[in-house]
Amino acid sequence: MSTGYAYHELYGWHDTGTHAGLLPADPRRGLQPHRHFENAEAKRRVHELVVATGLVDRLVRIAPRPATDDEILLVHSRAYLDRLTSSNDTGGDAGDGGSPFGPGGLDIARLAAGGVVQAVTAVVEGRVDNAYALVRPPGHHALRDTGMGFCLLGNIAIAAAAVRLSHGVERIAVVDIDVHHGNGTQAAFADDPATLTLSVHQDRVFPPDSGHVTERGPALLNLPLPPGTGNGGYLEAVRRVVLPALRRFRPDLVLVAAGFDANAVDPLARMMVTASGYREIARLLVDAAGELCGGRIAFAHEGGYDPVYVPFCAHAVIEVLAGVTEPFPDPFEANFDHQGQQELQPHQEAAIVAAEALLPEVPMG
Template identity: 45%
Template sequence: MTTGFFHDERCLWHGGGNYAQMAPVGGLVQPIAGGGGLPEDPETKRRLVNLMRVTGLMSDLSERSAPMLDREDLLQVHPAAYLDAFEAASDAGGGELGLRAPFGPGGYDIARLSAGLVSGALEAVLQGALGNAYALSRPPGHHCTADWPNGFCLLANIALAVRRAQALGLCRRVAVLDWDVHHGNGTEAIFADDPEVLTVSIHQANNYPLDTGGFETRAQANLNVPLPPGCGHDSYLEAMERLALPAIRAHEPEVIVIACGLDAGAFDPLGRMLAHAGTFRAMTRQVMALAAETCDGRVVMAHEGGYSEVYVPFCTHAILEEMSGSAVRAEDPFAATLAQRQPEADFRAFVSDRIGAMAAARGLSSRTPRHALKARD
């Protein structure tokens, strides 16, 4: 099995432009370090690439890029009026069309490239050229609805990739699992009336957006799993085992697409969870086992949130180790302290009861709560 890694340096040049930076940028002038004060900066991704080159993991992957999506592809999800406004603002130097999603000069084309990386990864897996793939997409996409850019997201990367793959006849039934710490409201909204695409979001309750992500939400094929702040490793794996994975299995997808946010990591400034690199490794293992059972191992990950420059690279490295089966390891330098910081047994039991209630309400697995089992990950 070959794992593809799709990335492009141009995506790391996305920034807020003069909207968020004092220095003029654009053309061949790279945005200043740290994205000009925006939490969604390029360094988490650049440091991941550097880490993989230093450890040697990159040599075990098929390193690729992909072309920008063209207007016809974008129109499968986004209305012409939005695309016209986005392109015009991008050509005029940047700005902001929605909420918390600024962009600089050339932002329209960079967003098209980011979406193209996800599409390229999905198509390569569906065509059998790769066993699975990871797209280091930036800007992210899961908060963007059809006509409202939101939360750093300018185009709906995963939705665009799925619609293009469906239009090409490469797949019909798809499961999208979002484990970003924030609710994947854009992806959910775009597929709300489509029974062929299941959307599952495991996220911190009442984080972002504040008006979406409730368990009670019902669409054609959708499941929201809001978890209380402070959940750690065991609660995430239990939510996967009792809710997300049974729902995906029942959907019988031809491919599983992950909205791979790393902001549930314990050091993230925009989340309040206690996941660690081992959590992301274990969730990846769970998904790959299910994919082997249901869809010939076809898994595609699209990078979403994650704002700790130090820790995101280790979490993503662990995911790619698991996806590729590589023997290369980047040991988590924070593993010992994060093991000590995991929630106490009574809190895990409280969360387990909530997970059990959600599983019962949706008629999903009611297996033994994870907190009652001997830890094995």
């Protein structure tokens, strides 16, 4: 089993400033300067844990390189890229007022998108069996014409489009387990029956009016789960909706938008998934890829904002990719795995049933 791993220290240099969490600091609005929720800590600490436990020694390092204009323009408009380019010297905001970047921010965003392209390409070319791209800034909210939700470039959408073009990969399934709706990826492939976008997320968190189960397209499926969903509900969602959808779609490649903001202490959502939950989700997805497309699966890091716990969640996923049989213990298991209502609840099942009903709409491969 060989697993690619794309990380670059510059990802931690993406500068989201002294925002008060989500909003620009402003004393007149009571917003004392602080950190942006999306700062370097959580991701840098994932990498450091991967090194500290020795897991990195079982991975094949993949060197990120900047995404090219051509790659970016597969997903974004020239006007938007021009806008980012013209702000690259000063920094600015990618569009919605919540996606700040500093000088050189586009350079780092290119390196993130390019890191995913490199990781996915390595999988497609068979140089590695599967891959994890630990990138920053995230990408799954970015739209054709604007950044959004901390995202500048649609990392996964760019990688999917790039390997389709470069390597002729036909059917691609993107499974988005970030706790927020993968609206950018969905929009990028809204008219494309060959790219299944499948997003499991907390009901109406971000974008605020997006990700409804009722949204339709040639190959899209949304599963909004109620706030408070834990391992039980998530695993049931994967087993009853995600896996059947994948089996029906029969992708040639599976990409996973690996957000960890459904974790049990994340500030930016209200879910309860633990490292063991993420481990099991990853195992199900990796097994499905093994069954359906020769194991070709690549994960790209998206959200996840608790600097202490995200590392253990991501580490568990990377262990699964690498086929580690003796996992590094999650020291928070005693705290988080046994909280009340971790198991599937009836109102969670109702949400799953609603998405299950739409499985017949997934185009068969």
